[in-house]
Each structure stands twice: as C-alpha cells, then as structure tokens.
Amino acid sequence: MKKFLSILFAVLFLLSCVLTTQIKTSQTALGSSQSIKLRIAWWGSQTRHDRTQKVLELYRAKVNRKVSFVTEFGSWSGYWDKLTTQAAAKNLPDIIQMDYMYLAQYVQKGLLADLTPHTKNGILNLKDVSDASIKSGSIGGKIYAISLGTNALAIIYDPTVAKKAGVKIPEDGNWSWNDYKEIIKKVYQKTKIRADLALTADPKFLLEYYVRQQGKSLYKPDGTSLGFTQEKFIVDVFNINLELLKGGYTARPDEVSATSTIEDSLFVKGKTWIGWTWSNMFVATANAAKRPLALALPPKGGKRPGLYLKPSQFFSVAATSKYKNEAAKVINFFTNSVEANKILLAERGVPISSKVREGIKNAVEPAVRQTFDYIALAEKNCSPIDPPDPPGGTEVGQLFKDLYDQVLYGQIKPEVAAKMFIQKANQILMRNKK
Amino acid sequence: MSKVTYKISLQSRVDRIINSENIAGYVFILPWLVGFFVFTLIPIVATFYLSFTQYDLLSPPKFVGLRNYIQMFKEDPLFWESMSVTFFYVFVTVPLKLAFALLLALWLSYKSKLTPFYRAVYYIPSMMGGSVAVAVLWQRLFTSDGVINSILKLLGIDSNISWIGNPKTAIWTLILLAVWQFGSPMLIFLAGLKQIPESYYEAAIIDGANSWQKFIKITLPMLTPIIFFNLIMQMIGSFMTFTQGFIITNGGPVNSTLFYAIYLYRRAFQFYDMGYSCAMSWVMLIIIGILTALIFKSSTFWVYYESKEGE
Numbered sequence: 090m091k092k093f094l095s096i097l098f099a100v101l102f103l104l105s106c107v108l109t110t111q112i113k114t115s116q117t118a119l120g121s122s123q124s125i126k127l128r129i130a131w132w133g134s135q136t137r138h139d140r141t142q143k144v145l146e147l148y149r150a151k152v153n154r155k156v157s158f159v160t161e162f163g164s165w166s167g168y169w170d171k172l173t174t175q176a177a178a179k180n181l182p183d184i185i186q187m188d189y190m191y192l193a194q195y196v197q198k199g200l201l202a203d204l205t206p207h208t209k210n211g212i213l214n215l216k217d218v219s220d221a222s223i224k225s226g227s228i229g230g231k232i233y234a235i236s237l238g239t240n241a242l243a244i245i246y247d248p249t250v251a252k253k254a255g256v257k258i259p260e261d262g263n264w265s266w267n268d269y270k271e272i273i274k275k276v277y278q279k280t281k282i283r284a285d286l287a288l289t290a291d292p293k294f295l296l297e298y299y300v301r302q303q304g305k306s307l308y309k310p311d312g313t314s315l316g317f318t319q320e321k322f323i324v325d326v327f328n329i330n331l332e333l334l335k336g337g338y339t340a341r342p343d344e345v346s347a348t349s350t351i352e353d354s355l356f357v358k359g360k361t362w363i364g365w366t367w368s369n370m371f372v373a374t375a376n377a378a379k380r381p382l383a384l385a386l387p388p389k390g391g392k393r394p395g396l397y398l399k400p401s402q403f404f405s406v407a408a409t410s411k412y413k414n415e416a417a418k419v420i421n422f423f424t425n426s427v428e429a430n431k432i433l434l435a436e437r438g439v440p441i442s443s444k445v446r447e448g449i450k451n452a453v454e455p456a457v458r459q460t461f462d463y464i465a466l467a468e469k470n471c472s473p474i475d476p477p478d479p480p481g482g483t484e485v486g487q488l489f490k491d492l493y494d495q496v497l498y499g500q501i502k503p504e505v506a507a508k509m510f511i512q513k514a515n516q517i518l519m520r521n522k523k
Numbered sequence: 524m525s526k527v528t529y530k531i532s533l534q535s536r537v538d539r540i541i542n543s544e545n546i547a548g549y550v551f552i553l554p555w556l557v558g559f560f561v562f563t564l565i566p567i568v569a570t571f572y573l574s575f576t577q578y579d580l581l582s583p584p585k586f587v588g589l590r591n592y593i594q595m596f597k598e599d600p601l602f603w604e605s606m607s608v609t610f611f612y613v614f615v616t617v618p619l620k621l622a623f624a625l626l627l628a629l630w631l632s633y634k635s636k637l638t639p640f641y642r643a644v645y646y647i648p649s650m651m652g653g654s655v656a657v658a659v660l661w662q663r664l665f666t667s668d669g670v671i672n673s674i675l676k677l678l679g680i681d682s683n684i685s686w687i688g689n690p691k692t693a694i695w696t697l698i699l700l701a702v703w704q705f706g707s708p709m710l711i712f713l714a715g716l717k718q719i720p721e722s723y724y725e726a727a728i729i730d731g732a733n734s735w736q737k738f739i740k741i742t743l744p745m746l747t748p749i750i751f752f753n754l755i756m757q758m759i760g761s762f763m764t765f766t767q768g769f770i771i772t773n774g775g776p777v778n779s780t781l782f783y784a785i786y787l788y789r790r791a792f793q794f795y796d797m798g799y800s801c802a803m804s805w806v807m808l809i810i811i812g813i814l815t816a817l818i819f820k821s822s823t824f825w826v827y828y829e830s831k832e833g834e
Contacts, residue, residue, distance in 0.1 A: 166773075170792040177580040177797075194795075198581035343688030346776045347666040480579075484794045494777045498690055516598075 238438020240401030262386025285364030302391030312479020401438030649706025
C-alpha cells in the first residue's frame, strides 16, 4: 500500500507539472488571439532604453492598442552574443536593431525579411528619406534595414577646459595629427587635465580612419584580405597614442579598462577633457556629464577625408517574424513620426527623414542640435563608406584590440605588433572565405 | 478455470509492477532523468559531433574532420594563452581556498555562543556565488579610484594603480574573489571535523601531545577523505570559471585573465566559430578527466579511511 501511495504521489506530482505548463501555454494562446505581442530588441545606453520605451508606449496609445511590446535590451557586446544564439534557435525578435557591421552576414544567412514590399504598399513610408540612407540598408537591390539615424566619428571635448588652457579646437577639422598632439600636451601643461585614450573599446575604428585618410580601406572589397599592406600605417596609429601616453598626457590603459559604461567613463567624471566618440553617443555623454560639451572633426592628414557617414544603426525585421506588417508599422513610426522623434531626440543619430529633422529642430535640446550641426559639417568633409565588414571582421577587430593593448601596456614594440596584425588578420580573413 | 488463473496472474503481475520499488524510484527520478538526457547527455553528444565541423551557428554545420583540433594546437596562440591562464588560476586558487576554508573551519569548530553567527557570515559570500552583482562590486572595489585604493591611502600608501586594469594584478583580484568564496568547502570541513571522535584527542592529551601535534597526527589524517572530496570539486569548478572573468575584466587587460571558458565563449558567440569552441570544450573535458583520475589514483597513498582498519 505504501509503495502504491508513493507511486500515486509521484504520478500526481508529474501531472501537476504538466498541467501548470499547459495552463501557461493556453493563457498565452488566449492572449494572442486578442492582441499582438511584438518582440523588439536593441542595444544602447540608459538614455536610449528610457526613450525607446516611451516611444513604444506612445505607439500603443496613439496608433495601435492591440500591440503590446516585449522589449529586450542591453549593452553592445552582450546584445550580439544573445542575438546569435536566438538566430541559431530560430527565435529572433520581430524587430531587431541591426548594425552595419553585421548586416551583410545576417542577410546572407536569410535571417532578415525583405522590407521592399512594405515600402511599396505604403506601410513603410520612405518619401522624405535620401537615397543614400535607403541604400545603406539595402543589399542586392532589396531593403533589409531602415537606418535610424546618421552617425560619424567625432572628437568630443570640454570647451571650458580648452578655454581655461587658452587653446582653440578647430571644429571644422583644419588641424593635423601634430596639432592634435600639441593641443593635448598644451592643455595638460596648463590645467593638469589629461586626454582620453582614443577608442580603446574598439580601436579598429581609429586604424580604419587613418587608413582611409591614406586612400585605402581596412578590407579589400571581396573581404579576403586587408585593404592595405603598409605596416607604417599601423605603426603611425600606435605611435600617436603611445607618445601621448608615455608623456602622461592621456589616461592610462589600466584606468580605462576598468570602466565599461558611459556613465562610468573618465570623460564623464571630468577626469579627461578630450576624446573620440561616435556622434550619436554625444547626447548620452552630454546628459551623463551634465556640463556643456562640444564636437569637432577629427584631425586631417593624408590624401582624402578619413571620415564617412555611417547609418548609426538600423531596424530590421526577422525573416521568422509572424507579424511582419505590424513590425513594419512600428519602424515607420520611428522613421516618420515627429512626435516619436521628439521623445527620441536623435539619440540614435540624426533622423533620416528630412521632415522629421525639420519638425524636431526647435524641440531638441542644445546637445542634439550640436550633433545636427556636426553631421552637416561631416557631410562636407567625408568620403564614401566602405562595404560592410567581411566574415571574420569581428575576430580581426579583437586581434587589433589585443595588439593595441599590448603596445599601450608596453609589452611589445609597435613595429612588431604591426607586422603581426597584417599577417594574422589576413590569415583570419582567408580562413573565413567561403 | 483457465480464465480464472489468467486473471489472477495478470492481477498479480500488475500488482507486482505497481508495488515494485524500482518503478516508484524511476517515477520519482523521472524529472531528473529528463533533465539529464535533454540538457546534458544529448548536448554532450552533439558537441562531440560539432567539434568536427565548421559551424557558424547561422548556417548548417559542415564536416571538416580534425581541422579544428589541428588549428587549436598548431596555429592558435590564444588557445595556449587561455590554457596557461586557467592552469595558473586553478593551481593557485584551489590550495589557497582549501587552506583558508580549513583554517576557518577549525576556528569555528570551537564552541562559543557566537559560532553560529560567524558560520552564517562566512558562508554568505559563497551563497552569492558567481553572481553578476558580486562581480560588479568587485570591479568597483579594485578600480583606480576604488575602495581598496582609498583604504590604502588611509594607511599612508598612495596607490594609483587600477588593480583590475593592470595585467600583473588583474588575475590576483579574481583569485582573491574565488578564495573569498570559501564557504561551501568550509561547511564540509566543519561536518568532517565533527566526525572525529573526541576520544582520540583525549588519548593524545594524556600522551602529552600539544595542539600542533594533535592537528598533524589526528585532525589532518582523519580529514583526508574530506580534503579529497573538496579538492576534486573545487578543481573542477575552478577550471570552468567564467562569470567573474567575463564581467570584471572580460579576459583583459592584454588577455591576462582570458580564462579558457571566456575564450571558448568568445569563439562561439562573437566569432561565430561554434565548431571550434565545441572542440575546445572537449579538450577541457579530457583535461579535467585526466586530472581527476590522477587525484583518484594518488588517493590510495594519502587518503585515510577508517573502515579499512579492520581489513
């Protein structure tokens, strides 16, 4: 009898387990018949999370009550790790914030939906959007991603410190790499405030900028090797930073590597006064710093402008999404609603719709207007963007970061690191060749 | 007549099945069995197959034979670097942690009113385990303007270095974090200490042994089975360390904390190289297997079991 009872209990236990899951699934099934649950994912700072959530609430209130959103957001690195896993599990969110770097790869694998039909039937209105913006999210003549804003590499600095030290930053970019170094040195000598280490999180962009100035590109168009063979370019980039670091004019790498968020950065805390950034990060940085900041074009030099206008990030729709139409409507709201963009305030970059830009011009805070002006300035001082990163690009970026760190920490000589980078990067790109 | 016997035998068979202890047992462990097969055994087998493929997670795996293993041993300096970081970490952390746990267990085994309180306090860090919150806290403690440097300043040492940002010290902050979480081996040691019969010590006192002799001649030998158990569990756990290094230093600075598990994760989810990272996980499995076997083999020389006495 005892044994019988124990079996009975075990069976009951299992049954209750099954039942609870059953009840849960039937609840969701019931829910979905009345309303639509859209999953939407993005990366970014706290400012972006807050504003995006508000826009989604607005969408529910103004456009469609039946849609409810499941939001997934985080930081840049964690975001892509998670997205890859979801892609492998065929469980991508309906709306995905996409980056230029990954776009080609995701399209190639058939993970993103073609949005061209939605632009034709009017759900997704791109009338006020420039061709260049539309093209940046198109591959093979099909639109796979809608740019959320325009973006460019920039110098960010604290004008109060510059003024105190009596230096003037040429915001129109009429300064050489030498001027750049001299200004940093001068300000340190007068104020004891140091500069940031340039782009330590992803120093590949610094190399890319420098290489583009020399008329080359980081990768060959077919992606099977680097787009240049000169070790000198790499050595130059290392040396510019090494010289400043050795003289004590910039923050040390060990200080920088211990910070991971904008809110935590030395720049925001006022410990450094000048650094490199992406223009769309400016608003978040200025908000966190709570003091007036300014933008300037990076130093010139070489054969052509190294700067390019980049779609800051996109929204794409997953190929597996059940609600492609609904997703397209949401993206349309982000692109064309002046009201929504009054909440977003160009935090993702300068809006691509000319109407929206006009509409929010007066509503935006000074920091945002500064990015508008900066992008207008950059537009006149840039060269066309290179094709998206080839497969293996992430690994090459990590390789450069590893070597850059080793140089900054004084573990290897720039010349050795340059030689190693070219050899290994080409190896990686070859291995990833399909 | 035959119908009746049939009925009886059927019923008795059903009875036998229902009343069989084995069946009850299996039903009870069914949830665990399902978990084991679905979440452990099948993935292990799948990993083994995937380790011979090129698999970027987004398109179907492609069979490439031993290429991943060859690349790992011949062309990948980061593989060797992560291996040496991990070995260093394990061989420093495990002995330190066990020594520390044993020391505190000894101290806490003395009877006092406050002992239960202390036991709880010392166990708390382990309950938080490898959590992200602790990792973030650790990051804050050891930055250049962190608490540790402030304390040093109070003591008159003006230190400006960022402990987690310096390639020489970063690994030590992680080792410290691991040693700090000594609670679970400590509890097991405490239980072990309670098992040692009081009469042994009484006899030793009569023979005039001092406390050091008591510890060396009685406590330590009697504890060897516990040390053996803790050693194996801690070693396996340390080899698989991930969270701390991932959150606090992300393998940096200059790969000085690039644990094997972090590099494996990076290859899988950042470089889209799942086949390679599956191969890496098999290499780790084999290494842990060999080390565990070695410890087991060596145990006949140093682990003392009371039950063997009568043999």
